[in-house]
Amino acid sequence: MFREEKMRLFNTLGITAALMLGAAPMAFAGPVQIEGGKNVNMVLLPKFLGILVFDQANDGAQEAHKELKNPGELLFVGPTPENSVAGQIEIMTTAATQGQGAVMLSNNTGDQIVPSAKAAQAAGTRVITWDSPIPSGEGEDVFVAQVDFGSIGKVMADMAHSILGGKGQMAILSATPDASNQNAWIASLKEVLKSDPKYAGIELVDTVYGDDQAEVSYNRALGLVDKYPDLGLIMSPTTVGIQASAKAMQDEGLCDQVKVSGLGLPSEMVSYTMNGCAPEFALWDFRDLGYLTYYTAYGLASGQLTGEIGESFTAGRMGDYTIEEDPGRPGTKRILMGPFTVYTSENVEAAAK
Amino acid sequence: MKNAGAPGKILKRLKSWEGFLALVLGIIFLANVILSPQYLSLLNQINLFQLSIEKIIVALVMTFIIINAEIDLSVGSMMGLGACVFGWLVQGGMGGGWAILVVLLVGLAGGALNGFFITRIGLPSLVVTLATLIGFRGLARVLVEDRGITDFPDWFDALGQNGLIGPVPFALIAFAVLFVLLFIVLQKSGFGRKTYVIGTNRDVADYAGIDTARHKMKLFLASGLISAFAGLLYAARVGAVRGDVALGFELDIITIVLLGGVSIYGGAGSLIGTLLAILIVLNLRNGMALINITGHIQTGVIGLLLIGSVLLPKLNLSTLFRKNKGQPPEQKEESA
Known part of the structure; x- marks a missing residue:
């Protein structure tokens, strides 16, 4: 009710302003x-x-x-x-x-x-x-x-820093190799890791692609663990990949050694966050x-x-x-x-x- | 059969597989006209072909291959490889004309590779082209890695995206010309007759003095060449290439050819059947898109149509009681 009245007021003001200003450029109209x-x-x-x-x-x-x-x-x-x-x-x-x-x-x-x-x-x-x-x-x-695509790298680097305690191996599990959003974010993460000495202890060992399909992502996550025995974190900038990775680590009882982070949905990630498999993740x-x-x-x-x-x-x-x-x-x-x-x-x- | 008069001929036509396809096409056409006001517009009719033009061009050559009792699973990967080689060369500074020439040679080379293992080593085409399906795709991905290549010459993009004769684009004209040429070759020439004979029984063809290996080699060369050409058409149409260009296209192409009534056991089928199948799939897709049926439902409906149309004719009683598991009888009749 209040909202509608407010809208109407705005509209009236808008019309009045337009009448008063005539053909004034948009920039002046707010x-x-x-x-x-x-x-x-x-x-x-x-x-x-x-x-x-x-x-x-x-x-x-x-x-x-x-x-x-x-x-x-x-x-x-x-x-x-x-x-x-x-x-x-x-x-x-x-x-x-x-x-x-x-x-x-x-x-x-x-x-x-x-x-x-x-x-x-x-x-x-x-x-x-x-x-x-x-x-x-x-x-x-x-x-x-x-x-801001540039800020995603910083957010992911900070989460990695906090989960790994500043030191350890990390791998990325992304969506498809051609996804322009994920690729931009990975590039931004790499840039942040390289440019800020705060993250010097974090080693990015590999980037793999789960094609945004749960089963492929699940297997890729397990593949990473096999390939890198010292891996401490899987960073997945996709909601499909992060959930599949967390499930893979939980199913294999690996959550103590390998944590999962990245971009995820609270409703899909809540159990993994509460049981410690994915202690931190982000999204909009x-x-x-x-x-x-x-x-x-x-x-x-x-x-x-x-x-x-x-x-x-x-x-x-x-x-x-x-x-x-x-x-x-x-x-x-x-x-x-x-x-x-x-x-x-x-x-x-x-x-x- | 010889005594059948004109009405009898028409009846026989209708009972044939092509007649059935024509009936299905008619129903789809009518439904589209009724359900969508934009369906008949010239632009939509052109777009309908353009959206799948690369697949339907390759389907024409695939018709020959399958009639010849072979299969080429590597066509989608060769389309991808052709597109990626073009992008890679142009990005490296080569002129568009030269790059096209190289791509066509790559297509011939790929076809020769398939043909060599099939005709000289004697491996089944299913195995050989499954290997090159993976191999050609791998090569394409190595060339362009995980990136897209764009910025092709303006004339190249224009050829793929603008009308050449009025609003009709180059690729559609190429399809029409190729269809007429290949129809004459398959239905009217000695080469066409050999294609059927070898597909029906290779041993008999060998005894009859036909160089069957040479014939098959020619078909795989043509398949590689046309696939690479289709890859170029794709690159021009979308103005960009990536490693996944034409991924999985081989299945759509083979499905269309089988829907067209070409026997997977070889020896039977026609380009008219393939053309009708092309029109059915394209018009069905287009009609559903225009009334906003997309995604899983669209895939499901086309899938059901294909299951029905491939299995239905095989479910007649004579097939069930006849114990031979070989060629389905109604398709044998067509080749006669």
């Missing part, structure tokens, strides 16, 4: 208030179906969809894991044919999606990436980044990421946002965000969500509920 009720059909396209975090992102997008009273349709469609690249290209192409207002893409194709994304843009469809961007930024309006809220991505896409597709660098807008309950240049990909645009939450036995149970 954050754009995204107005609901416009008819925009949109597609939320995850890397593939069947992953909990993508379902959570969909929950967030659906929440925003209802909140903005969009009479159009919000579709959650994606490929199967083994057909991810061809499937994402197919869905992007079809979205352009259908005349969708926006496609929200967690990209799993590297730059292979570029021609179809460009074709979609030419057909009037806005392309907004989230979770994992298009590396070259071509065919992409803006990337909604969950956290995928529901929020879906919510913010929806607001961005809706604003762009309904013409309320132009997508220029420096443009600010209010994303409902999450507050104000600004479009800026992506420091990791010069010449491209991003919106930074942040922040990170580090989960330990102190806070994981509350978050898992």
